[in-house]
Amino acid sequence: MTKRSVTSDDELVLLPLGGAGEIGMNFNAYGFGPPDERKWIVVDCGVLFGREATTPGVDVIMPDIQYLIERREDVLAIVATHAHEDHIGAIHLLWPALRCPVYATPFTAKLIEGKLEEAGLRDRVRVNVVPLSGKLKLGPFDIEFISITHSIPEPNALAIRTKLGTVVHTGDWKLDPDPLIGEATDGSALQKLGDDGVLALVCDSTNALVEGHSGSEATVREALANLIGTLKGRVAVTAFASNVARLDSIAKAARTHGRQIALVGRAMHKIVAAARATGYLDDFPNVLDVEEAAELPPRRVLYLCTGSQGEVRAALSRIAEGNHPNVSLGPGDAVIFSSRIIPGNDLQIFALHNKLAGLGVEILSAEDHFVHVSGHPARDELAQMYRWTRPKIAVPVHGELRHMSAHARLAKSLQVPQAVVLENGHMLRLAPGKAEVIDETPAGRVHLDGQVLVSEGAGLSRARRSLSFAGMIAITLVIDSKGRVAADPAFVMEGIPEPVHLAVREAVEGAIRRHNPKREDEGKLREIVRRAARGAADDAWGKKPVTRVEIVLI
Numbered sequence: 001m002t003k004r005s006v007t008s009d010d011e012l013v014l015l016p017l018g019g020a021g022e023i024g025m026n027f028n029a030y031g032f033g034p035p036d037e038r039k040w041i042v043v044d045c046g047v048l049f050g051r052e053a054t055t056p057g058v059d060v061i062m063p064d065i066q067y068l069i070e071r072r073e074d075v076l077a078i079v080a081t082h083a084h085e086d087h088i089g090a091i092h093l094l095w096p097a098l099r100c101p102v103y104a105t106p107f108t109a110k111l112i113e114g115k116l117e118e119a120g121l122r123d124r125v126r127v128n129v130v131p132l133s134g135k136l137k138l139g140p141f142d143i144e145f146i147s148i149t150h151s152i153p154e155p156n157a158l159a160i161r162t163k164l165g166t167v168v169h170t171g172d173w174k175l176d177p178d179p180l181i182g183e184a185t186d187g188s189a190l191q192k193l194g195d196d197g198v199l200a201l202v203c204d205s206t207n208a209l210v211e212g213h214s215g216s217e218a219t220v221r222e223a224l225a226n227l228i229g230t231l232k233g234r235v236a237v238t239a240f241a242s243n244v245a246r247l248d249s250i251a252k253a254a255r256t257h258g259r260q261i262a263l264v265g266r267a268m269h270k271i272v273a274a275a276r277a278t279g280y281l282d283d284f285p286n287v288l289d290v291e292e293a294a295e296l297p298p299r300r301v302l303y304l305c306t307g308s309q310g311e312v313r314a315a316l317s318r319i320a321e322g323n324h325p326n327v328s329l330g331p332g333d334a335v336i337f338s339s340r341i342i343p344g345n346d347l348q349i350f351a352l353h354n355k356l357a358g359l360g361v362e363i364l365s366a367e368d369h370f371v372h373v374s375g376h377p378a379r380d381e382l383a384q385m386y387r388w389t390r391p392k393i394a395v396p397v398h399g400e401l402r403h404m405s406a407h408a409r410l411a412k413s414l415q416v417p418q419a420v421v422l423e424n425g426h427m428l429r430l431a432p433g434k435a436e437v438i439d440e441t442p443a444g445r446v447h448l449d450g451q452v453l454v455s456e457g458a459g460l461s462r463a464r465r466s467l468s469f470a471g472m473i474a475i476t477l478v479i480d481s482k483g484r485v486a487a488d489p490a491f492v493m494e495g496i497p498e499p500v501h502l503a504v505r506e507a508v509e510g511a512i513r514r515h516n517p518k519r520e521d522e523g524k525l526r527e528i529v530r531r532a533a534r535g536a537a538d539d540a541w542g543k544k545p546v547t548r549v550e551i552v553l554i
């Protein structure tokens with residue numbers, strides 16, 4: 001096979017469909033070739049978690065990838081940088097639409113396989129395991145995995161080499177000289193990429209507004225051990241289950257202070273199993289069942305719990321509610337939140353704090369104790385990455401607009417010739433000195449609503465928010481063959497205060513009495529009645545409920 005040389009029509013493009021302008025649902029497509037026959041690879045395929053306030057009843061949100069579905073034959077692979085949900089959480093949901101092979105390092109692959117198994121797709125999807133520092137050729141893309149540090153085992157940056165230049169896609173990262181688990185960041189590999197020439201650096205922006213350095217897991221290990229040593233009653237520690245180094249630190253601190261550990265929450269068991277299966281946590285202590293742990297004296301037990309973000313169905317919330325069958329906490333006990341507050345989760349986290357405080361439990365969190373470091377690069381670390389790679393183009397991703405803009409300004413201040421703040425759906429042609437947006441594809445979202453994937457555009461969340469704000473009125477009218485209202489209207493009012501009911505009934509009955517069936521059709525009657533009901537509710541209550549009028553013809 002002759003190697004096709006680069007033609008004048010060839011372009012290298014980046015199309016983020018998720019993760020640009022938001023922290024979550026990372027999905028970056030790289031395309032190479034002439035505009036009408038590009039080959040694509042997808043880097044990461046993650047979810048964003050739904051929020052009760054904005055997307056009630058929606059568990060997870062993912063990008064709308066219709067653009068790539070239409071080019072499915074040319075999508076060569078999904079390559080995962082690491083195993084966080086916002087990078088792999090949508091693979092099992094979107095794979096059926098793309099049906100391409102998946103590539104990941106061993107720990108990440110293990111967790112992806114677990115998800116595919118649960119989705120009944122394990123036999124259909126090829127998950128190719130790439131060794132650490134491994135290389136991969138996918139059509140016009142030569143990909144090298146570069147070990148980096150983050151807050152999960154096996155985070156990777158990708159060097160994506162093409163005939164039109166090399167892109168360094170960092171994934172999520174920080175510079176931790178002592179990550180406790182796994183490799184330290186391969187600075188020499190990044191330096192070498194810089195020496196060879198980097199066209200674009202596509203880089204994590206999460207902490208672009210934070211001065212200094214994110215700090216090391218090793219310092220948290222020490223601080224946690226000291227803190228746990230001061231506690232006398234039962235101790236529960238909550239952290240992101242995926243932060244295996246943190247779990248290990250907590251387990252070691254427990255052992256140092258004569259406590260045995262029990263894992264509480266499904267994700268804890270899943271991650272510990274995946275970590276052990278891929279060669280991590282070799283000296284993790286024996287874990288007790290929660291039933292056994294309940295028999296121990298309080299000062300001999302430590303519970304490692306899910307639910308650091310106040311998730312209502314997670315272990316810690318259930319314990320705080322007194323709903324956990326085997327774990328209970330009370331006066332003299334303590335809960336350590338070894339995690340940060342993800343913006344937007346503060347209300348539910350503080351509600352959880354309040355429930356625990358109500359039980360007499362002491363709360364120790366990053367607000368007043370050193371129990372957490374971020375897994376994302378602060379400004380000094382970003383500057384180091386630019387010094388290593390020296391790209392011609394900086395493309396901040398993985399951040400809200402404010403993070404990405406600050407990141408772009410930082411890159412410019414570090415003499416990067418061009419920094420581009422992208423939006424989801426904007427296709428950026430990567431070319432030295434003249435990177436530009438050449439196309440705008442629709443960038444929507446898809447909700448996993450119960451077990452059904454629904455386009456955000458279907459408006460279900462908006463409808464549910466309206467229902468939760470002002471309830472619902474349903475009115476049924478019976479109309480005879482001459483268009484006359486033939487019976488008293490029937491009302492159903494949900495979530496509406498009693499005094500408003502009467503006002504609505506009177507207004508609707510008045511509107512029906514004034515209605516002249518000879519001149520007005522059924523549709524008009526429906527609208528007259530709907531307006532009368534909403535207007536009356538607004539006058540009596542100051543709110544307009546969702547109102548439906550059904551007509552039954554006899």
Ligand SMILES: [Zn+2]
Pocket residue numbers: 082084087150172
């Ligand atoms: Zn991550």
